[in-house]
Amino acid sequence: MEELSGGRKSAIYRDDEVVYRPLQSWSSTIHLILKHLEQENVEESPKFLGINQDKEILSFVAGNTYNYPLVGAITTNKALMSAGGLLRKIHDSTVSLLDQLDVNAHQWMLEPREPFEVICHGDFAPYNVALLENTVVGVFDFDTAHPAPRIWDLAYSAYCWAPFKTDSHDKLGTISEQVARAKLFCDSYGATESEREQLADAMVQRLQALVSFMRSEAENGNSSFADNIEQGHLQSYLNDIEYITENKNKIQHALGN
Numbered sequence: 001m002e003e004l005s006g007g008r009k010s011a012i013y014r015d016d017e018v019v020y021r022p023l024q025s026w027s028s029t030i031h032l033i034l035k036h037l038e039q040e041n042v043e044e045s046p047k048f049l050g051i052n053q054d055k056e057i058l059s060f061v062a063g064n065t066y067n068y069p070l071v072g073a074i075t076t077n078k079a080l081m082s083a084g085g086l087l088r089k090i091h092d093s094t095v096s097l098l099d100q101l102d103v104n105a106h107q108w109m110l111e112p113r114e115p116f117e118v119i120c121h122g123d124f125a126p127y128n129v130a131l132l133e134n135t136v137v138g139v140f141d142f143d144t145a146h147p148a149p150r151i152w153d154l155a156y157s158a159y160c161w162a163p164f165k166t167d168s169h170d171k172l173g174t175i176s177e178q179v180a181r182a183k184l185f186c187d188s189y190g191a192t193e194s195e196r197e198q199l200a201d202a203m204v205q206r207l208q209a210l211v212s213f214m215r216s217e218a219e220n221g222n223s224s225f226a227d228n229i230e231q232g233h234l235q236s237y238l239n240d241i242e243y244i245t246e247n248k249n250k251i252q253h254a255l256g257n
């Protein structure tokens with residue numbers, strides 16, 4: 001059994017074509033989503049295969065994986081465009097599940113946010129996808145999935161892929177390059193005029209929600225979030241909120257069609 005890096009330490013293991021991940025209180029909800037995506041022929045997502053004691057068993061999604069700082073295939077326009085297209089495909093596929101789901105009867109890691117347009121992945125970032133050459137062919141880590149408007153996921157993904165990050169380890173390119181990448185992501189997603197207009201504000205709101213979530217998890221004794229805050233990740237999000245706010249006009253101007 002091989003430990004998979006790129007996420008939590010000592011938590012995710014691979015055995016040939018299968019991945020073992022820790023079961024959480026919301027896992028049964030995520031399994032419903034993964035089963036639905038399989039029925040809808042979204043071959044890019046892991047299949048739910050079963051449960052073994054305190055682990056969920058998922059199919060291994062083949063491909064190369066990346067993390068910040070973004071270097072190589074993950075920085076190409078082709079990767080960006082295929083990512084935007086895949087996010088759209090996942091969102092569209094979840095509409096029929098949401099129609100038949102009583103959102104409040106299920107547990108979620110991240111709080112559902114109205115209006116419930118789609119089920120958002122919740123962390124559709126370069127470190128949660130798999131590539132073959134320059135094309136995104138897979139996505140994993142659905143724990144953060146939750147019902148929300150499309151813009152909620154589009155905003156966080158554009159933030160991660162542009163990326164509008166200021167941390168010296170995570171940053172890539174100039175503001176002009178970042179807004180051009182955000183536009184390409186929105187174009188590939190097929191974002192509406194109204195979604196483009198809302199994007200900068202939605203990125204800020206999404207990051208504020210993330211900061212509140214990290215604080216409340218840490219206060220409730222979740223040590224990995226306390227460590228995260230200790231390591232300066234929360235401060236980085238606050239810095240990025242400031243950066244996006246300062247550049248709001250540039251972002252909005254560039255995103256328009």
Ligand SMILES: Nc1ncnc2c1ncn2[C@@H]1O[C@H](COP(=O)(O)OP(=O)(O)O)[C@@H](O)[C@H]1O
Nearest residue numbers: 004006007008012019046059060061065140141
């Ligand atoms: N189904 C999967 N197929 C392929 N790789 C996976 C799969 N699940 C997880 N991984 C790998 O394990 C790493 C950590 O798993 P992930 O599900 O992202 O958990 P975390 O919540 O800790 O980020 C990922 O970055 C990826 O490289």
Ligand SMILES: [Mg+2]
Nearest residue numbers: 007127128141
């Ligand atoms: Mg991950």
